[in-house]
Amino acid sequence: MARAAVSGRLAARLRWQAAALVERREESPTARTLVFDLPGWAGHLPGQHVDVRLTAEDGYSTQRSYSIASAPDADRVELTVQRVPDGEVSPYLADDLRVGDAVEIRGPVGGWFVWRPEQAEPVLLVAGGSGVVPLMSMIRVRDMIGSRVPFRLLYSVRDPADRLYGPELDRGAPGLDTTWVYTRGTPDGWTRPAGRLTPDDLVRWGWPADFEPTCYVCGPTGFVEAAAGMLVALGHHPDRIRTERFGPSGG
Amino acid sequence: MDPTGGTAADGVQDAYQDGNVLAGPLSEIFAVDLTAAMSRCAHCDSTGAVATLRVYGRPPALVARCPSCGEVVLRIVRSPTNTWLDLRGTVTLNIPMDTR
Numbered sequence: 001m002a003r004a005a006v007s008g009r010l011a012a013r014l015r016w017q018a019a020a021l022v023e024r025r026e027e028s029p030t031a032r033t034l035v036f037d038l039p040g041w042a043g044h045l046p047g048q049h050v051d052v053r054l055t056a057e058d059g060y061s062t063q064r065s066y067s068i069a070s071a072p073d074a075d076r077v078e079l080t081v082q083r084v085p086d087g088e089v090s091p092y093l094a095d096d097l098r099v100g101d102a103v104e105i106r107g108p109v110g111g112w113f114v115w116r117p118e119q120a121e122p123v124l125l126v127a128g129g130s131g132v133v134p135l136m137s138m139i140r141v142r143d144m145i146g147s148r149v150p151f152r153l154l155y156s157v158r159d160p161a162d163r164l165y166g167p168e169l170d171r172g173a174p175g176l177d178t179t180w181v182y183t184r185g186t187p188d189g190w191t192r193p194a195g196r197l198t199p200d201d202l203v204r205w206g207w208p209a210d211f212e213p214t215c216y217v218c219g220p221t222g223f224v225e226a227a228a229g230m231l232v233a234l235g236h237h238p239d240r241i242r243t244e245r246f247g248p249s250g251g
Numbered sequence: 252m253d254p255t256g257g258t259a260a261d262g263v264q265d266a267y268q269d270g271n272v273l274a275g276p277l278s279e280i281f282a283v284d285l286t287a288a289m290s291r292c293a294h295c296d297s298t299g300a301v302a303t304l305r306v307y308g309r310p311p312a313l314v315a316r317c318p319s320c321g322e323v324v325l326r327i328v329r330s331p332t333n334t335w336l337d338l339r340g341t342v343t344l345n346i347p348m349d350t351r
Contacts, residue, residue, distance in 0.1 A: 014275070014278045014279070049271065049274070049275075050275075051275035051310075062309075062310075063275075063309075063310050064309075065268075065271070065272045065274075065275065106275055106278075107275065109274035109275045109278050109284070109286075110271050110274040110284065110286055110302070111274070111284030111286060111287040111347075112270075112271060112284075112286045112287040112300050112301075112302035112303075113271055113302060221266075221267065242302075243269065243303065244269060244271050244302075245268065245269045246268055
């Protein structure tokens with residue numbers, strides 16, 4: 001089981017492969033996890049993504065990149081798709097693709113925004129909105145292989161309804177500390193007022209810079225730039241901050 | 252049209268993605284992942300991972316710009332029969348090799 005995670009294919013030229021939807025799960029009012037069957041999937045490293053290609057009957061074709069949410073699991077790959085209003089691809093994937101329908105998938109790809117299980121240093125995960133998806137893969141692989149590397153997750157969402165993977169994160173795991181940052185509305189009795197991520201949040205709930213954690217920051221561009229800037233200002237070396245941002249073409 | 256739950260700055264449209272999205276298109280050409288490679292910008296001489304470039308457009312045509320100076324570092328266009336790769340803005344690529 002751990003073998004697939006560790007071997008993670010980074011060096012092969014890739015081909016588009018047909019992938020059938022086998023399950024859809026609702027993660028939030030606007031986000032769905034899509035489970036695809038990919039025969040012969042060689043595993044992936046957490047943080048990697050796939051390209052998804054849709055082709056219409058008239059030959060028009062379009063593609064998007066989506067982070068993998070799951071840990072390696074035989075021929076199954078899970079993506080979590082946030083529906084972007086007026087998006088070209090995400091509403092179709094989130095709402096219209098039926099179980100049994102196929103898309104084309106190419107991957108796994110990406111060797112930068114990945115966590116390798118042999119990394120021994122503490123890990124800080126900073127997520128904005130659906131930027132939590134590749135970080136969730138890291139959390140799930142850590143759990144799957146029984147890693148004792150300490151993880152801390154700061155997860156910024158607008159309000160409790162926008163949480164992805166809420167029940168799984170609330171159950172938690174030994175050595176994983178999760179802090180929710182609500183930007184617009186908090187649960188009742190929440191002590192931190194609603195508001196954007198601040199340097200104080202990173203000081204209180206992250207790691208001190210002298211622990212030399214690797215920091216993974218994923219979210220929309222504005223969030224990632226703000227969070228990465230705060231981490232640098234707090235003394236984290238830029239080489240230990242890895243970022244992944246998405247723009248409107250995430251739609 | 253904020254895809255992420257309101258964490259982006261209000262009213263600011265994210266106009267670009269980052270170089271992580273180049274991984275798939277480049278994997279069609281190169282045997283190793285190039286997004287983890289360090290590229291040196293021909294315009295300002297700064298270095299950084301290809302994954303940190305600012306990428307505009309969407310497949311089949313992508314333009315990657317230097318996050319420091321904004322100049323074009325790399326362009327890639329995929330036609331049904333060819334991939335066109337313009338590296339005029341790149342002085343060097345320092346590519347980590349998988350030694351396992």
